[in-house]
Amino acid sequence: MNEFMSGSICYLNGNWEALADAKVSVLDRGFIFGDGIYEVIPVFSGIAFRLPEHLNRLEESLAATGIKNPFNRGAWVSIINQLVATNHGGDQSIYLQVTRGIAPRNHVLLEEVQPTVFLMSSPLVSNGPTTAIAAITLPDFRWQRCDIKTTSLLANVMSRFEASRLGSEEAIFIRDGFVTEGASSNVFVVKSGRIKTPPLSPGILPGVTRNLLVELSRGPDLVIEQAMVSKDELADADEVWVTSSGREMVPVVRIDDRPIGNGDVGPFFHEAQSIYREFKRRFSELEN
Ligand SMILES: Cc1ncc(COP(=O)(O)O)c(C=O)c1O
Incomplete structure (x- = not known):
């Protein structure tokens, strides 16, 4: 892990912690089945770019897969803004992932589970000069x-x-x-x-x-x-x-x-x- 990432603070299921310390169960359906969806949102000068469009697509991916949307718009926006601020604003790339949650391995879910929500911040790669x-x-x-x-x-x-x-x-x-x-x-x-x-x-x-x-x-x-x-x-x-x-x-x-x-x-x-x-x-x- 490079220095920026290991030092960065991430969000996992309501907790804010160092990326290097964040842990998810091996029974998470994201790990077992790839049963999850994600977004990558660029941040320029501390402001998430095209955020409504990214949240529209997030909602569409959740609806299409039948993964429960754990938050309303306002809650998503405030978690993202808090993550950006916690990682010192400026330019960043926000990675956001929602998996169906943790359950015994079975293609179908036998009990209701809470989705796993994970967000992290990484350096934005697009910042350099244009390279073909x-x-x-x-x-x-x-x-x-x-x-x-x-x-x-x-x-x-x-x-x-x-x-x-x-x-x-x-x-x-x-x-x-x-x-x-x-x-x-x-x-x-x-x-x-x-x-x-x-x-x-x-x-x-x-x-x-x-x-x-x-x-x-x-x-x-x-x-x-x-x-x-x-x-x-x-x-x-x-x-x-x-x-x-x-x-x-x-x-x-x-x-x-x-x-x-x-x-x-x-x-x-x-x-x-x-x-x-x-x-x-x-x-x-x-x-x-
Ligand atoms: C398969 C695929 N198509 C297109 C895109 C570009 O999408 P966006 O402009 O929303 O990042 C991505 C981005 O990761 C992708 O993975």
């Missing part, structure tokens, strides 16, 4: 409810390992010849001035960062189409980038060991990034 990455494509061998933000991430983890083994940072999934999303990100593709991102469906996570870019594209300076992207379109794109709350916008300049466009970060990425950054700047001004 390489990606690989892989068949999308995940289940058919990728819209639920579940902690059952084995397929995503295996795919990131495979990408890493091949010297790449992200795996982009292909299902039936079309791009779904990255193993930990949503995908944007530019060809001849048109920016496309795959439409929302049960096959992809409704990324908060993706949805923000789509929302910003309703302004005059950015046009993004939500449309299917074939594997060939991906390979033939002028620009590709991926988005996530942790890493914001990351240009992809090589896919499957071939350059995308001329192999450099492109003008549409820079334009979209500056619109996104301007939104963030205004958000910070308004909130502080």
